[in-house]
Amino acid sequence: MKTFIAALLLALVGSPLGFAQIKESNSNGKKDVVRCQQWEVVDLVYKLGRDVFDPFEVKAYAVVEDSADTQRIPLFYNGDDEWVFRYSSATVGEKRFAIESELEDLNGKKGRILVSENQKDDRHGGIVLSEEHPDRLFYEDGTHYFNLAFECDWLFALDYGNGNIKKTEHLLSLLNQYGFNQIVMNVYSYDVSWPKDPRLAENPHHEFGGREDIFPFLGSNSDSDYSSLNVEFFRHFDKVISEMHENEIVSHLMIYVWNKLVAWPEMESEADNRYYDYVIKRYQAFPNIVWDVSKEALHRTRATKEYISERIERTRRVDSYDRLVSVHDYGFCRNHPDEVDFISMQNWKHTLYQHMLEAKNEFPKMPIFNIEHGGYEESPYVVFPGAYANAEACLRRNYMCLFAGGYTTYYWQGASWNALIYNPYEQPDDFIKPKFEYFTHMRKLFDTVGFENCEPYPRGNSSGYNLTNKEDGIIMLYVPKENHYASPKVQISRDFNYENATQQWFNTLTGEFTEEVPYVYKDLGFWDWRPWRYEADAIFIVRGLEAK
Template identity: 70%
Template sequence: MKKYLRTFYIFCCVLLVPTIAISQSKTFKNPKANTKIIGQQWEVIDLVFSAKTKSKSPFDIKATAHVTGKKESQQIPLFYNGNDTWVLRYSSANTEEQSFVISSELKALDGKRGKITITKNQKTDRHGGIVLNENNPQHLFYEDGSHYFNLAFECDWLFALDYGQDDINKTKHLLSLLNEYRFNQVVMNVYSYDVSWPKDKRLAEHPEHEYGGREDIFPFLGSNSNPDFSSLNINFFKHFDKVISEMHNQEIVSHLMIYVWNKLVSWPEMESEADNRYYNYVIKRYQAFPNIIWDVSKEALHKTRATAGYISERIERTRKLDSYGRLVSVHDYGFCRNHADEVDFISMQNWQHTLYQNMLNARNDFPNKPIFNIEHGGYEASPYVVFPGAYTDAEVCLRRNYMCLFAGGYTTYYWQGASWNALIHNPFEQPKDFQKPHFEYFTHMRKLFDSAPFENFEANSRYNGSGYNLTNKKDGIILLYTPKENHYTSAKVQVSREFNFENATQQWFNTLTGEFTLEEKYEMKELGFWDYRPWRYEADAVLIIRNLKPKNK
C-alpha cells in the first residue's frame, strides 16, 4: 500500500507542477527605469533587454550591471541570449531596494537603469545559497545559517532528459523522486557525450534509457562529431535553464561540473577563444542561482587533457566573474590536496577498502575545510551493468556512505541506472522484476540526522571500539555505527571518562528500515557483550546515547 501511495503522490506532484509557480525566474522584458521589479529573497529574476548589434560575436560583448544597496554592491555580468537580447539575471539574500545601472560597449545597453525590491522569502524550504561558516569550518551551511546536510546523487546526463521538448516532465519526475527521498544535491555535467567503456547489451533493447552518443545535443554549434566552436548553441542553454530552474524550485543544489575529460567530448583547445567563451558563459548565465556549486571539471587531471595550472586559472576566472561568490571545488583529490587554498572544500575520490580512515585523515589534514567524497567506488547495481566500480551491493554501498559521514565528511550516492549514459528517470514505474534503487536507505539516513544534528558532531576515532564513533558534546549525543556482523559495541569507556550520564538514554537505529528502538535509560554494564544487539546479521545499526552532560574539567 505504501508503494502505491508514494507513486500516487509523485503522480499528483507532476500533474500539479504546471498549475503552480514552477519557474523560479521572474522575467521582465525591456524594463524601464520606473518599472516595478519585485522579487523575494533568493528568487531568480531575469531582466531582458533588446539591443541590436552587428557584431559577429555577440557573446563577447561586455555588459555589466552595477547593483547597489545599503548592504552590498555587486558587478554582475549580463549574458547574450540570442535574437539581440541580453539578460541581467539576479537574485539576492538582502531584503531592501537596490538600484542598478548597466555599463556596456554596446550603446543600446549602456546606461540602462532601474530599481529592484527584494522582499522576505516566503518559501519555507528555501534557505539560500550554500556557504562556509568560519565558526564551524568543516561543515556546510545555507545563507540563512541553517546546516546544509550535503547528500548528493550523481546524474551526469541530467541535461539530456527532455532535450528538444517544450516541457521537462521526465526531469521533473526524477527531481521529485530525489526530493521525496531527501537528496538535496545532484552532481552533474553541463555536457557529456558518451562513455568509453563497454555498454551492456541489454541497454540496446531499451533505447529510451540510453542518452549517450546523441548528436542533437551540443553546447556549441554543429555536433560533437562535427563541432563548430565559432559560437555557442543558445538552445542548449535555454534547455539547461529549465533544468537548473526546476532544481531550484525543488531546492536541489546543482554541483555543476563545467568540463568532463573522460566522456568523449569534443572540447575546444585549452585557453582558446572558444574555450574561454564557453567557460565564461556558464559562469555568467548560472551564477545568480542560489542552488549552484561550481566544480571546474570531473576527473579534472584525467590523463593529459588538463594541467594543474589550467585548473587553477579556471578557478581564478570563476572567482572574478562570479559576483555571488558561489563555492568552488575540483573533482580531483590530488589537485585539492596540493591547492587547498584555491578551493572552498576538499573533494575526494577514494575507492579503497580503508575509506573511513582515508576520509578521517583528510579531515585531520584540512581542519578548516569541509570534506566531500564525490566518488567512493560504491555504484549500486541496476538492470544494466553501466559501470560496476568496486562495490555494487546496495547494503555495502550504503555502508560506504555511512563511513564517509562517520569520518565527519559528506557523501554521494550512485545508482548505475542514473549516474551515467543510462538514465532511468522513473525506476519505480518499471516492471516488478526490474532492479530498483534503494533510495529509501537515504531517507532513513536523513531521518537519523534530523534527530542528531550532524553539524555539531566530530569524528572520534579514539573511541571507535568495534564501530565508528561520532561525538556531539554540544547536544550530549554519541553515535556508534556498527556493521550487521558486529555482535557488540559500547561507549562505556568514553561515557565514564567524559560525561555525567545519570539522565542518559539509549536506543538503536536500523539503517535499512529507518526503525528506532524504544528510548530507554542508559545502563553501563560491566560485561555488556553478552547482550545481543538488535538486527544482528540483518542490518547495520547505530547506537544512540543521548542526554549526556560533559564533565567539568
C-alpha cells in the same frame, strides 16, 4: 510559492526604456520596479532589435547597489538580439541598478528591484562556509546544509528536444521526496568509453550517450564548430537548473569532463574561454549552484594543474555571487587547498573510513566531500560496477564517509551515467529498483543529531565507528550487522555524566528507531547488546550526556 524566472522585456526600439511584463513579476504595474522574494531568480531581458557583431564577447554589467553593498553582475547574450540580466538576492530591501556596457543601446539603463522576505518554507539560500564551523557547509540563512548528493551526469539530456521537462520534473521530485539535496552533474557529456550492457540497446529510451543533437557549441560533438555557442542548449539547461531550484536541490556543476569523449576546444583558446565564462555568467545568480571545474580534473588525457588553477581564478573573477568552488580531484585539492572552498575526494579503497579520517585530520578547517567512493549500486543495466554494487555495501560506505566527519554521494547505475531511468519505481517488477529509501532514513537520523556539531572520535570506535556531538551530549556508534559487540562506555565514563542519558538503536535499512530508554552502563553485553544482528547495520545512540 512556485519558483520562476521572471522575464521582463525591455523594449528599446523607437521608445524610451520601459518594463513590459511577459511573465509574473509582482510589479503591480510599476514600469520601473521589479519585485521578487529573497533567493528568487529574476531575468531582466533587454532586446535590442538589431544584430551585434560577436555578441558573446560584448562586455555588459549591471551595477547593483543598496545601502550596504555593491555588486557588478555580468549580463549574458541569449540569442535573438537579447541580453539578460539575471538576478537573485540574499538580502531584502530596495536595490538600484544601472547597466554599464560598450553597447550604447544598453549603457546607462537603470531600474529598481524590491526584494521581500522569502516565503518558501524549505528555501534557505546559497551554500556557504562558516567561521564557527569551518568544516561544515551551511545555507545563507545559517541552517546547516547536510550535503547528501546524487550523481546524474546526463541530467542535461533527459528531456532535450521534448519541448518540456516532464521527465526531469519527475526525477527531481522523486529525489527531493527521498531526501537528496544535491546532484553531481555535468554541463555536458558525450558518451562513455567503457563497454555498454547489451540490454541498453533493447531499451534505447534509457540510453543518453552518443547523441549528436546535443552540443553546447555549434555543430555536433562529431562535427564541431567552436565559432559560437548553441544558445538553445543553454535555454534548455536553464529549465533544468530552475526546476532543481524549485525542488531545493543544489547543482554541483562540473563545467568540464575529460573522460566522456567530449570534443572540447583547445585549452585556453578563445572558444574554450567563451564557453567557460558563459556558464559562469549564466548560472551564477542561482543560489543552488556549487562550481566544480571538471570531473576527474587531472585526467591524463587533458588539463594541467596550472590550467585548473587558472580556471578557478577565472571563476572567482566572473562570478559576482562568490559561489563555492572545488575540483573533482583529491590530489589537486590536497596540493592547492588555498584555491578551493572544500576538499573533494575520490577513494574506492576498502579502508575508506581511515582515508576520509586522514583527510579530515589534514584539513580540519575545510569541509570534506567524497564524490566517489567506489559504491555504485546495481541497476537493471551493468553500467559501471566499480568496486561495490550491493546496495547494503554501498550504503555502508556512505555511512563510513559521514562517520569520518565528511559528506557523501550516492550512485545508482541506472541514473549516474549514460543510462538514465528517470522513473525507476514505474518500471516492471523484474527491474532492479534503487534503494532510495535507505537515504531517506539517513536524512531522518542526521536531522536529529546536529551533524554540524559532530566530530569523529576514533579512540571511541571500539569495533564500530564513533561520531560524537559533545555540544549536544550525543554519541553515535555505527555497528556493522556482523558485529556482536561494540561499546562507548569507556568514552562515556571518562568524558560524561550519564545519569540522565538515554539510549536507543537505529536500523539503517528500515529507518526504525527502538524505544528511547534510560542508558545502562554495562561492563559486558555480548549476549543481549544489539537488535537486528546479521539483519542490518545499526547505530547505537546515546543522548542526554553532560560533559564533565
